[in-house]
Amino acid sequence: MTLALMFVILFLLLIIGAPVAVALGTASLFFIATSGMPDVVVLHNMVNGINSFPLIAVPFFILAGHLMNSSGITTKIFAFARATVGWMYGGLGHVNVGASVIFAGMSGAAVADAGGLGNIEIKAMREAGYDSDFSVGITAASSTIGPIIPPSLPLVVYGVIANASIGQLFAAGLVPGLIMAMSLMIMVAVYSRIRNYPRDDRFRGSVFLRTLVDALLPLFTPIIIVGGILTGAFTPTEAAIAAVAYAMILGLFVYRTLTPRRILNVSMETVETTASIMVIVAASAIFGWILTANQVAQKFAGVLLTMTDSPTMIILVIMLIVLVVGCFMETIAAITILTPVLLPVAVQMGIDPVHFGIILILNLMIGLLTPPVGMVLYVLSKVSGVPFERCVMATLPFLAPLLFVLLLLTFVPALSMWLPTMIYR
Template sequence: MIILLALFGTLIVLMIVGVPVGLAMIGASVAVLLSNRGFDNIPYEMLAQRTLYGVNSFTLLAIPAFLLIGRLMNASGISDRVFNVARSLVGHLRGGLGHVNVLSSMIFAGMSGSAVADAGGLGPVQMRAMEKDGYDRGFSAAVTASSATIGPIIPPSIPAVIYGALANTSIAAVFLGSIIPGILMGLSLMALVFIMSHRRGYPVSKRAKLSEIIAAIGAGFLPMMTPVIIIVGILSGIFTPTEASVIAVGYCMIIAFLVYRTISLREFWVICRDTAVDTAALLVIIAGSALYAWVLARYQVTSQIIDFLSGAIESKYLLLFLLMIFVLVIGCFIDSVPALFLLTPILVPLVVSYGIDPVHFGVAMIFNLMIGLVTPPVGTVLFTVQKVANIPYGELVREIMPFYIPLFGMLLAITFIPGLVMFLPNLLLR
């Protein structure tokens, strides 16, 4: 009991007072060692070894690569090309630019793998076009924020790489398992946009000509091939997910420097610097989570939790329901990446003990944490979109409320219909 209080109580207290998540996990781990061994018997060499072991991973090299891809895509003007492709395809529907907003986010998701990159890069393009065509700013911002959550669902996905590495699960399987949920998520958001646009009387644009569609797809064809290269390469066995991320970086650099010529060497230096800063922040979290996971295993905390729940909960579906509520609450206060590092070592052994496939659970947890990105009070994507749209936070929250209906509906479907997640991995990998 003392170990549990030291492990979780210290972590919560440190996070409440504003200590970064990675350092809070290190502090909680040290608190456990202090309570059990005393100050003089702390294995300092083991602390250093475990934190360094956490970041010494070939798989995690994909994270800075995908971060760099997202920044290259945003800086090279690809956002406009993606938006024009989507506009030519679905712009003629009722509430056309709302559908364009969602579809362009789905396309961009296959390039950046990040919800914040989508909201900050593609978001301004989407909202400017919608306001120009007479859409309310609040509605435009709400569609942009909700559709940005598709970014980490449709592969490639930074959270999927992190989860696969932490759970010792096939990243390719998590990628494939995310495709159908990501597409269904986009379609459900488009259905809501259609209903709301009809009620509010938003405009219908003229249908694009075939020549215009071909021209738009031609202009955006090269960047849209990025996810195809990644997925096909992984499934064919030509390269691993980590190698795929590096190859995709090289491909994006060729597009930006040689084809479109929209990035200078000075701008590229800034992009690399910002990517390095973001990566360093993630490495602190990774190091802290590695030490935290070691303490969990060393003192059999996860085993104690499993034994306790096994006696109280018999149904795996009840367990999934309770865990999804728990993950959602955590996601409302902690960003998705730190939450993954915190929760995965604890929850994956638990769900596996109930016979739940870790790929299925991983996709459901990532989906759940993406909802947390647009849920108060912390919601990173909400704050990003609010800053870009320059609207009051309360107005954005009020406008996004209807969009929780399809988001939570899809979460329930993914959680309790495993086939939505497991169909493609079972078909293509097993």
């Protein structure tokens, strides 16, 4: 009964708009207080929850992404992507996707992609005669590639909570991220034929080489991060620190676009974002401990097994639960709440924790494109001037290829598992 009341309190607080950390903490404190447990349990679990070496990567990846945006590197990336794939029909739509793939190797966050590249992409597409709805829709959909292709902040948090290898998670996200890009480019090609969108320009070798040279140093960022991790040169945490150092070198000494004031502003933004993530992780550590101690995951698995004994149906139910939660909850918070409950059930069904992490994150990324939370849609509404409701409608068609990729990855594990299997196992 006490456990049920804890969930009731949690959902009531979330419904009335309380911060996720407050909702998790209050519900957990209620359970501990009514169960007669010592108060020291709260502090012990909160400290243990954030006392993790891999979590050090979070602020550094956030800082690296902010530094890249502040250094004007996003403009160079967009110019290179434009010279590379702009010659195709619906060229700027393909450029939009290509730029997101490249930026994904630097920021690891969908909102950072939408905020950093979104303004540039939508402005360029409007000037070229593309509909605002199409421009916003493809920009929103392509931003979800960021947290799948390494480095990825959600995968770092999932790895810590699930006790899974972050290196393997990063390797597992590479191919799915590229499949997502291909599916969106197919969608762009279909739209382009239907609406007769033009090519941006014919391919010019001189322009390609010039933009490649201009973007060459920024393009080394994902090579340093991903290559260093996959070759074992450094851990994901050390890779994050290396990314920050490299971004600082580019901004201060190569492009000279970073000023002390910009660095201060970027640092404060990083501190604010990191603090909010860590508070959620700390609060979720107590919540997760209570769930584990009371065998909630095992009970949940038992309920599912009474409904059906088909592994396929159980996986579909799990994915539906994640999809619904992702519509109402911020990604990091959803990861911290859902992982302790759903991962043991998935493992019982024979799903590898690394594979489950990829489909969980992709599922939650789709949630970023749906109301009422839809953080990416709010960001794009702000940078584009398009009303939020219109952004929602513009993005709906682009959910189809993302849902297709989600189902494909769910039932063909080899697509995400073959690379980590080759490298680590």
